[in-house]
Each structure stands twice: as structure tokens, then as C-alpha cells.
Amino acid sequence: MEFSVGDVARRCGVKVSALHFYEEKGLIKSWRNAGNQRRYQKDVFRRVSVIKAAQKVGVSLAQIKQAFASLPDNRTPTSDDWDKLAVSWQQELDKRIRYLQRLRDSLGGCIGCGCLSMKNCPIYNQDDKLAEHGPGPVLLDRDKE
Structure with a gap:
């Protein structure tokens, strides 16, 4: 067909x-x-x-x-092939899940609280001190396994 x-x-x-x-x-x-x-x-x-x-x-x-x-x-x-493929991608998926959990835990309070306090913000990067650790969201990119 x-x-x-x-x-x-x-x-x-x-x-x-x-x-x-x-x-x-x-x-x-x-x-x-x-x-x-x-x-x-x-x-x-x-x-x-x-x-x-x-x-x-x-x-x-x-x-x-x-x-x-x-x-x-x-x-x-086949169904068996899919099981094998899923296992091969599991490590990468676990890494993404941990990253998303860190993102959720870091930003949830900031989005909801509305404090706008740069002194108390857990992701504030005063004087760009985190630049030495690389580009991007380095606090979120740290893998806390």
C-alpha cells in the first residue's frame, strides 16, 4: 500500500x-x-x-x-530498536532534565517575588565576576550532579 x-x-x-x-x-x-x-x-x-x-x-x-x-x-x-535508541539518548536527556531543574529552581523565586533587589538576587553577577568561568549562564550551566 x-x-x-x-x-x-x-x-x-x-x-x-x-x-x-x-x-x-x-x-x-x-x-x-x-x-x-x-x-x-x-x-x-x-x-x-x-x-x-x-x-x-x-x-x-x-x-x-x-x-x-x-x-x-x-x-x-521496531519497538525493540526504539528501546535501544531511547537508552542511548538517556544520558543526554538526564543532563537536560538536571539543567531544567536548576533553571526552574533558580528563576522561580525571582520571577514571582518582584523584589528587584540586586543585593539579594541569587543570580546577580556583580562586577561580572563570573566572566572568568566562561560565557553564558554559568550559574545555571554548572552541573550539580
Whole structure:
């Protein structure tokens, strides 16, 4: 059975342009029928679902492509394959969770309290003393494992 790009977009809950983009990036594949219209096999539904699920937890398209390429014959991931892929991304996800927790814990009080006190603010960086530790939000980037 074959599906049009519109069929796949509707079924997967993505825009047609997203499917074109995924195809351009080598994440999914199609072929052209006699009328030069894209057609997809049924397994594209699972591939797009894996892409969307991985993206929701912050896995990049490059990482997804690398994971797909690691499968025999670049096949569509099975349930067992998905379990293995998820485990391989777990360390990165755990790191992101810790970062988000630090962000939540550091900013929650500041956003809600309205004190505007530079003396009491836990993320205030007087005289840019933290510059020696690198660029960006160094207090939040410190990994407190």
C-alpha cells in the first residue's frame, strides 16, 4: 500500500513541508509515481512518529539520523530498536532534565517575588565576576550532579 504526502501529513499530524524537510535530511524516503507525485510506504508512519517523539524530548535531527543509520539496512525502527535508541539518548536527556531543574529552581523565586533587589538576587553577577568561568549562564550551566 502506498500513501500520498497529504495522507502522511494528516495521519502523522505534521505539515507537508515537514515531510519534505525530513526527506531532504535523509530521515524518510519516498518515490515518485507516474504523475511525479511523492508516494510513501506504510513504514513512514512509524519513522515520523519516532522523529516526533525524539524531537519532543530534545533529540536533534542529526542524532535521529545517526540512530536510523545505525539500524540494519537503515530500516524503520521496531519497538525493540526504539528501546535501544531511547537508552542511548538517556544520558543526554538526564543532563537536560538536571539543567531544567536548576533553571526552574533558580528563576522561580525571582520571577514571582518582584523584589528587584540586586543585593539579594541569587543570580546577580556583580562586577561580572563570573566572566572568568566562561560565557553564558554559568550559574545555571554548572552541573550539580
